[in-house]
Amino acid sequence: MTPPRLATFSIDGSARYGAVLESGIVDLSARFGRDYPTLREVIAGGALLRLAEDAAGHSPDHPLDAITWLPPVPSPEKIVCVGVNYPDRNAEYKDGQEAPKYPSLFMRTPRSFVGHLTPLVRPRASSQLDYEGELVLVIGKGGRHIPYGAALDHIAAVTLCNEGTIRDWVRHAKFNVTQGKNFDSTGSLGPWLVPYTGEAEIADIRLTTRVNGETRQDDRTGRLIFGFRYLIHYISTFTTLVAGDVIVTGTPTGAGARFDPPRYLKPGDVIEVEADNIGVLRNGVIDEVA
Numbered sequence: 001m002t003p004p005r006l007a008t009f010s011i012d013g014s015a016r017y018g019a020v021l022e023s024g025i026v027d028l029s030a031r032f033g034r035d036y037p038t039l040r041e042v043i044a045g046g047a048l049l050r051l052a053e054d055a056a057g058h059s060p061d062h063p064l065d066a067i068t069w070l071p072p073v074p075s076p077e078k079i080v081c082v083g084v085n086y087p088d089r090n091a092e093y094k095d096g097q098e099a100p101k102y103p104s105l106f107m108r109t110p111r112s113f114v115g116h117l118t119p120l121v122r123p124r125a126s127s128q129l130d131y132e133g134e135l136v137l138v139i140g141k142g143g144r145h146i147p148y149g150a151a152l153d154h155i156a157a158v159t160l161c162n163e164g165t166i167r168d169w170v171r172h173a174k175f176n177v178t179q180g181k182n183f184d185s186t187g188s189l190g191p192w193l194v195p196y197t198g199e200a201e202i203a204d205i206r207l208t209t210r211v212n213g214e215t216r217q218d219d220r221t222g223r224l225i226f227g228f229r230y231l232i233h234y235i236s237t238f239t240t241l242v243a244g245d246v247i248v249t250g251t252p253t254g255a256g257a258r259f260d261p262p263r264y265l266k267p268g269d270v271i272e273v274e275a276d277n278i279g280v281l282r283n284g285v286i287d288e289v290a
Contacts, residue, residue: 003277004052006157007192008039008074008115009067015074017042019052020192024060025067038074039193043140043156044243048195069115071189072159073138078245079108080235081163081181085225085250103226103234108163108248112182116191119284120164122265123183128167129265129285132251133209133217133273135202136161137228138193139245144236151232154241157193158202160273160281161248162209164188167257167264188283189246201277202228207252210272211265219252226250 005020017039018025028051036042042051083104114120122129140156164187170180204222208215231247256263265271265285273281
């Protein structure tokens, strides 16, 4: 059985949200927009499953080929990304260091992401656009100093990310990677939110990334160095998590930079990030227009 899927999209220049069915999308913003202007308010109200259940009684309002997919959570307050969070990824660095004691974190801006089926943009400043397929947690119930044992209760939904990176720009400075992680439209989020209903659903998800049909990354979330409970607990120690915050949990080994020679993305490539019971996030690549 396909789990509920809720997406943010645009049609005729208007941003909307709805429930994704096989035959199209039910426009929930037309029915619930007064109470919940965007999916972010739906998340904050704990209403993802209720709205998805309501949609099951309606026929689609729009065919899927008529909409433009947008990142599922509009204007999240925080997008927190985790680096080097799979064991083989740590070994890829070949620096002789053991797995880190604490997670490596950095922030991304909403403008650095596009939605499903929208091309990633290879910037004029660099040809080193790389892919990173990742599982994403979306926070539903906010908090500070969230106990480890209660951390999963704060998840509203999961989705997918291609955490596109400009490799030479993550090395511009001595300590930070901010520049290479925040070029406009270099990553993607989506296609939709799958509401979280229990730990068993996310404990050991298979996550794969393909480029032009070739599998480049393939691992399972059960192997994360820092698991989902720990990440929410740790991040909430220094910042207050709020509904709609996005945690991008790390990428497996196999990014393009780690091949010899590196295999960076180029215009015309198609990247697919897929996860069990979530779906496929698909994007092409174009060059930035002068």
